Amino acid sequence: MDALDRVVKPKTKRAKRFLEKREPKLNENTKNAMLIKGGNANLTVTEVLKDIYAVKKPFAVLYKRKNITRPFEDQTSLEFFSKKSDCSLFLFGSHNKKRPNNLIIGRMFDYHVLDMIELGVEKFVSLKDIKNSKCPEGTKPMLIFAGDMFDVNEEYRRLKSLLIDFFRGPTVPSIRLAGLEYILHFTAVDGKIYMRSYKVLLKKSGCKIPRIELEEMGPSLDLVMRRTHLASDDLYKLSLKQPKGLKPKKKKNISHDVFGTTYGRIHMQKQDLSKLQTRKVKGLKKRPAEKSAEDGGATPKKSKSA
Numbered sequence: 001m002d003a004l005d006r007v008v009k010p011k012t013k014r015a016k017r018f019l020e021k022r023e024p025k026l027n028e029n030t031k032n033a034m035l036i037k038g039g040n041a042n043l044t045v046t047e048v049l050k051d052i053y054a055v056k057k058p059f060a061v062l063y064k065r066k067n068i069t070r071p072f073e074d075q076t077s078l079e080f081f082s083k084k085s086d087c088s089l090f091l092f093g094s095h096n097k098k099r100p101n102n103l104i105i106g107r108m109f110d111y112h113v114l115d116m117i118e119l120g121v122e123k124f125v126s127l128k129d130i131k132n133s134k135c136p137e138g139t140k141p142m143l144i145f146a147g148d149m150f151d152v153n154e155e156y157r158r159l160k161s162l163l164i165d166f167f168r169g170p171t172v173p174s175i176r177l178a179g180l181e182y183i184l185h186f187t188a189v190d191g192k193i194y195m196r197s198y199k200v201l202l203k204k205s206g207c208k209i210p211r212i213e214l215e216e217m218g219p220s221l222d223l224v225m226r227r228t229h230l231a232s233d234d235l236y237k238l239s240l241k242q243p244k245g246l247k248p249k250k251k252k253n254i255s256h257d258v259f260g261t262t263y264g265r266i267h268m269q270k271q272d273l274s275k276l277q278t279r280k281v282k283g284l285k286k287r288p289a290e291k292s293a294e295d296g297g298a299t300p301k302k303s304k305s306a
Contacts, residue, residue: 022086025265026245030170031107034061034087036078038094039068044101044124045093046143051127051219055184055197059169061085071104072227075113082108090116099226106229107165109239115231117159119193123222128207130218135182135199140169142180147188155228156188178202183214195221 010016021029033056035049053062069077071092078090092104099120106116127134143164149156167184180200187194198214205211231239253265285293 006092026243030059031089031165032059032085032087033062033089033091033166034063034081035087036063036081036090036092037066038092038102039066040095041066041093042095042101044121045095045103047126048101048103048121048124048219048221049091049093054127054137055141055219056167071106071113071116072118072229078106078113079108080113083111091166096105102226103223105162105166107162109231109235113164113229114235115158116229117155117162118226118228119223120223121221122192122224123220125218125220127218130216130220132215132217133199134217138169139182140179141167141170141182141184141197143167144183144185145188146185149188150186155225155230158228158230159193159225177210182217187272191224193223193225195219195223260288 010019035056037049038044041049049062054062057214064083067077069092071078078092082088082090084286088108090104090106090108092106094102094104096102099115101116101121101124103119103121104116105119107114145160147156150160151157163186182196183200185194185196185198187196197217197219199217200217201213203213230236255263255265257263284292
């Protein structure tokens with residue numbers, strides 16, 4: 001049995017808190033990514049991994065040592081690192097004569113490789129090469145995908161899902177306008193994927209709505225798709241399954257129209273309107289003659305006492 005697979009009983013409170021963080025939760029933690037350098041990575045691949053690590057921080061782990069492995073042939077080392085660092089996303093960089101400047105992006109399900117896609121770097125512009133101001137660490141990016149291939153081709157559709165998983169960052173309950181300052185733009189055209197990153201500048205416009213300008217920030221990548229390893233439909237469907245606690249409960253007798261207005265239906269017993277209490281107005285009071293007419297006759301007047 002593997003050392004990471006056996007049941008571990010914590011001996012200290014710190015170890016207990018560490019294991020509780022890794023337990024399954026109804027709302028999972030933000031996905032972490034591990035960036036691994038292959039045994040024959042060159043300078044370009046190393047710089048790409050460093051820049052993507054800078055974009056992904058603090059939800060990333062960068063392995064600086066070289067690891068001799070081939071993910072498409074043997075996935076055991078990736079699964080070992082995934083269990084060790086508690087990462088469900090990975091980016092592996094390598095370089096050889098057959099596949100120069102090679103990147104493999106993928107994700108895990110239950111500490112096993114779910115799907116991965118191999119990309120080749122044809123052009124790369126580093127963060128250091130663009131002399132502009134950068135976004136602070138941990139900024140949640142806005143993701144934009146352009147190109148029909150992301151909706152038509154199954155491999156590109158899976159790549160889009162993988163990129164969203166990789167760069168989406170933490171789930172936030174609310175958004176402020178000043179926090180929308182980082183854009184990652186992916187364009188698929190002519191068999192290539194162009195990755196560009198921009199910083200959003202809010203300028204004065206003379207009214208309440210600011211004027212928006214985009215300033216290229218880096219990194220900038222021109223990628224081409226190579227090999228793919230996609231999960232089967234059944235396994236992919238299983239990985240998307242949500243627990244019952246997250247599914248919204250159906251509310252009875254509530255409907256919505258096309259404009260979003262909510263209508264509620266109330267079930268109640270039949271009311272007797274004759275006993276309905278209304279506002280008492282002095283001018284609507286019945287006179288004694290009207291009361292006697294309703295009773296069926298005039299009531300005898302009381303005689304005055306002598």
